[in-house]
Amino acid sequence: MDKILRINMGADGGPSIKTEPLGDYAGAGGRGLTSAIISKEVPPLCHPLGEDNKLVIAPGLLSGSTAAVSGRLSVGCKSPLTGGIKEANAGGQPSQMLGRLGYAAIVLEGSPKEKTLYKIIINKDNIDILEDNSLCMLGNYDLVDKMKAEYGEKISCISIGQAGEMKLAGASIACTDMELRPTRHAGRGGVGAVMGAKGVKVIVIDDDGMKMRQPQDPEAFKAANKEWVAGLKKHPVSGEGLPAYGTNVLTNVINEAGAYPTKNFMWGRFDNCDKISGETQAAVEEERGGKGAATHGCHRGCIIRCSGTYLNKDGHYLTKQPEYETVWAHGGNCGIDDLDAIAMLDRLDDDFGLDTIEMGATIAVAMEAGLAEFGDAEAAIRLVKEVGEGTPLGRVLGSGAAVTGKVFGVERVPVVKGQAMPAYDPRGVQGIGVTYATATMGADHTAGYAVASNIMGVGGSVDPLKPEGQIELSRNLQIATAAVDATGMCLFVAFPVLDQPETFQALIDMINAFYGLSLTADDVTELGKSILKNEREFNLAAGLTSKDDRLPEYFKKEKLPPHDITFMVKDEELDEVFNW
């Protein structure tokens, strides 16, 4: 993984290819690499859909190796949704395959001069960029079937659906899973629209003939990986809760805490949440698909296995196990308590190539605007289908919650920097509100996710019972998360790392053994800080200011039942998050 593949889609005479060594970017991976390239090479004031923006696709530092759960793929660009820098990531097979092919990143540059759709085929011998307008307005499922028929079943695909082709700000980029289905999505920030603007419908990756990447110190790497795997398996979150119920295990718990945004963030509890909980979902999946249907990895090498397969009532595949955020966005947030309808919405989102969080939040705003009744699942499905069909209403909805709120005159629009909030009400959990407000990516639940300050040693220790700790915690978590994102590790490694110092050390040992380095925990912290610094500086140059680091005003005024609280963190405290 020592080269960058640059494809200029706007070159004279058609797309041109250049492969170059990592150079100044050596040692960077995942989000560390995407944000470094974007912040250095993309003019902050450029139009996100214009020729000066770049789409960077980067495997993590350990992708393509035997390191467990190392298959996250980062996608970076200037976001058409937030106007700032964006990194969205996804599981699936492409990250491992790109790593084995030796690519630290693919960078799509320029804009095609003609309205032509391309597919890019990458294998160990060639890179082909082919015009293929027959792919125009295909959904991701049909597209992948077509690629499978042409290039065999051992490929993986990175693709966009109709939403990306229409350059809608809610468009995602799909990555295929182990079954070659387009179910894992780099969802946030409209990255799919940027891929659409580059005229690229699909990147087909074939790593046939390539071997696992080899570490510089095989023995030390093997020992660290063994410790790493043991740490993940013995922890109750990564070893038990997630494999048994998937991420939707959170529904009952967040609801009980009164922090489950319900009917467009009007309430903190959803009465029928047990009908869509992870416990219920797993039971349905096992009833229809047999024991083990709720236990599934999203890529080879995953030992957490938090995904699953959702069959319809007739026993036919409908979609992968919908994630917590999806079940919330299309479920409780829209007042919908029908798991089959939610699974259908997940399928439509995956097929059209849409961010499920953004779409769920958008449909809820549309419901508040009166386009449908809360709880009307059929209406929600109809609205999402409008997006795929590209009707005028569908294009408004596909542009996200903020645009939809403006078009229909809705005040209660839960966005920060134009990006919809995920499934935790910031009035219930005020610390997540700090992260929503200040994250470089817009409202993002994964921005401050990972390792606690007492392990990372960032900024001293925090008294967990003092309110002012929220600022420091959010800062530390954002730093740590940026570092984890650079490794390509699934974020669910955060919990074993949080609770088990030996597991955190095993992660550092793996990176050191693989690259022949001698990083310490402090170095990892510095890596996280440098990533955030790059991103923050890009956003400032793009015109985002501290005034964009705020929650919508209504969170400070409207009390959230059942705890009847508002968001109480002061603006001046929010401004301290990046003051390190």
Next chain:
Amino acid sequence: MRKLGLVIQDGLLPIFFKLLQQGFVVNAETGCSVKDLLCNQLGVGEDYLQNRIQTLFLNGMPVDDVTEAVIPNHATLALSGAMPGLVGATLRKGGVLAAMRNTISYSEVQTSHEHRVARVKIKLFNMILKELGPLFLGNGVLIPTEKFQDFLSRHLADLKRACSSVQLDDRHIKAAELESVTWTDPEISLQVKSDRPL
């Protein structure tokens, strides 16, 4: 209130778990700590409480100290394992991220507590549902009749197949007869035991 006692094939116990996820009632002495209620009255092991029940809510408020949080009358207590996600970690009892949800955390304000037997609603989630479900079902729980009737309509065939004993109030009946039982009270007392004892 009608009392229903079932002895059922061990493998079928999980079909009752959905009822426990929605919440059930036990009569217990209140005015005591969460730890006293769970360990001394309801039979949960102290090690289990400390190590497996990582997230607790008392009336919707995350609890950090199970020895200080006091059970009021008509309390709702929800029990969960360790949860993923930043917010999942934030809600964990006594966790380093507790500050992030301090506005909803349980804090004790009363100085004296009356001890009396009263209703306590308990909800079991995720791994705790699997692990403590058999204990609570074996001890007996109070379930809303409406929920039980809904359960019965979906699982009568399972009960007919897998129940080795059905006792309604003071008499033994066949599982098939459950279909014609008149349930008039708002709650029923349900006890379910496995044919393979714990």
